[in-house]
Amino acid sequence: MANLIAGMGTSHVPGLGVAIDNGKTQEAYWKNLFLGLEPLREWHRANVPDVNIIVYNDHATEFSLDSYSTFTVGVGESFKPADEGWGRRQVPAMQGHPELAWHLIESAMIDEFDLAVNASMDLDHGFTVPLSVAYGQPSEWPTAVVPICINVIQHPLPTALRCYKFGKAIGKAVASYPDDITVGIWGTGGLSHQLGGERVGVVNPEFDQQFLDNLTRDPLANTRLSHTDFIREAGCEGVEMIMWNVMRGALGDNVTEVFRLYHVPVSATAYGAIILENKKRRNEQ
Amino acid sequence: MANLIAGMGTSHVPGLGVAIDNGKTQEAYWKNLFLGLEPLREWHRANVPDVNIIVYNDHATEFSLDSYSTFTVGVGESFKPADEGWGRRQVPAMQGHPELAWHLIESAMIDEFDLAVNASMDLDHGFTVPLSVAYGQPSEWPTAVVPICINVIQHPLPTALRCYKFGKAIGKAVASYPDDITVGIWGTGGLSHQLGGERVGVVNPEFDQQFLDNLTRDPLANTRLSHTDFIREAGCEGVEMIMWNVMRGALGDNVTEVFRLYHVPVSATAYGAIILENKKRRNEQ
């Protein structure tokens, strides 16, 4: 039986990747943020699962108006970093975990999630930046991955509640996986940000911190928010936070928050990160 | 308010399209079948809705192992017949109905169906053959269409119950559509057929007729069948029948069966067709 050890939430701002790739993390703009991320990286050094299920969104890279699915699970043997308009990001390829991906699909389809299956999708900054945040610049990534792409761009989006329920279905699938492996789950994107229009640059720290508090103490509160609540309060692209609900849903009811960081600004956004350990795991130790 | 007038189920065997396109419908092989279809065509001449929602499946034409979604709704302004390996079928392009398609997507996503949106998909025999069955060879099709592609090829498939529920969500969306239009819904594919393997050519008339009976009298019975039930009893590709559950789910609880045909063989399959009028509509007249 697979063991879901913990969940991480983190923004996936492209600028973070640029800073890491170009050795700028000690420059004035970035220094405090990366200092704040040290305990997160420390945690990741001590807690490397066999597979990370990474919930992200594609940014007009692999999926477009022509063809967009709500929930896409990657079953590929491996995945390449995408060309988003300036060439492929120079990071290692990501090794897939088709066995777990298919198990998850088979389990969640029975639970009435209507999934899309993809074997060839390239992964953009929404996926690769969190890997760099957690693991820095290794010659290869320390874990296999199951990419899950959520449509958070082209409305209608899945509701915040639907995302949480999808997380529950993922948690159930992991628990019923026959092999004895350890698994992590990441939700990416957010927090407050609006990248377009006259209101560009909106940041709402109260909303963001409340969302983070709810993740730990009252996750269902975050499922009662409408898309319009997110957009109004946290900016048009702040709605990416619904992906953190998938991560939270996959964990058990009781979690221990072992890391939190909130930092403004990163580019035009509020950066947030959190690590939640599954309580059950702690008790088992 | 849009009015869903009726549902049709019909197999979509490519051979039917070939027979129609090449003027062979009066040849010995086809004559009885097309004679049997005359009342169906008569009904369609008398009942032309503004839009037909057509539930079909793609046969390794537009969607492949690389990228397959469970439920795909076509929002294109128009759709072309596909090249399935021998050039495009010479039938008119299909006019889309993006307004109804988007309304349906927005409504069903709130009801927790995880849809894929597609603007550019070409439509293969699964879609164009039923149009020819109903309308013959017009210079343009008499109705606009909303194509809904269901994955019935690449397991795991949506369950028979999920398909029925999706139909319910479609019926609800049509009922809440603001414009005063008439709508038809078609389920296509089936009935008994197995196209591959040593058991190729299996036909099970008892199972098929029971399925048709259930559509009229006890539609929930058809939602309790597992994929394995369909495959074992009606052949590997007989599982296409789950698409008829979408059609049936969209209709009201009470329907009047106004046409049924069952004919063996068409190519390697059992051909079936049914027309179910929504009772509510009859009462209103």
Place this chain on the structure above:
Amino acid sequence: MERDYDDIPGTYLLDSRSYRKGYHVNMFLMSLNKEVCRDEFSKDERAYLDTFQMTDEQKLAVLERRYLDLLKLGANVYYAFKLVSFDRQPPQVMYGQMADPRLTFDEFQQMMHEGGRPIHGNRSVEEWNNG
């Protein structure tokens, strides 16, 4: 992993097992939807096949049009049709070739005219073995 449909005889469906086994052969077959690929394949079948990461066994089965073997090697029948269409053959040729026992075009048509292969005796491997 076993599935509850594994005891249905003479039946090959596309699931996660055949998906992975047949990925490249199916992607080759899928490519025949495109005229430009059909042209390439006509020019030199072997050379075109070599542009796909298929096993030699899969390539040979394609070259020799052994359809039942193709299914056993992970191809799905809907993808296999592309090859039948490429050859401008009626599907009954493929059906007859896969049937056990084998059937000619006319024999397959005849079986269908008589109502198709009966379901009785064909529901499970056990029925087959006792048949």
Place this chain on the structure above:
Amino acid sequence: MERDYDDIPGTYLLDSRSYRKGYHVNMFLMSLNKEVCRDEFSKDERAYLDTFQMTDEQKLAVLERRYLDLLKLGANVYYAFKLVSFDRQPPQVMYGQMADPRLTFDEFQQMMHEGGRPIHGNRSVEEWNNG
């Protein structure tokens, strides 16, 4: 059809309305993910744009890099980034250009350093009008 987010000021999201209005301009922007398309576009911007069914207004907004107008004409900001990247510019240039009032690169950075645009007063068109 009205949506409950229509009263959020200075905000352009991709829904069925902007999808249909911006389909071709977004598909043009999307094409810039491909190196071969970026090369075509560099050679002759106007000629490349003419291969898409965009309106003249949309083409001009692209040529003149008027990002706010692009959003008003149906482009989505994630697609618009492709043009910013094509120009090898930092996104803050686009952000500042869209802001009301307009901000230079440094002014935009300064606003973000001070905690970003405050949410208070920016929740609804009504707040804006009363601000």
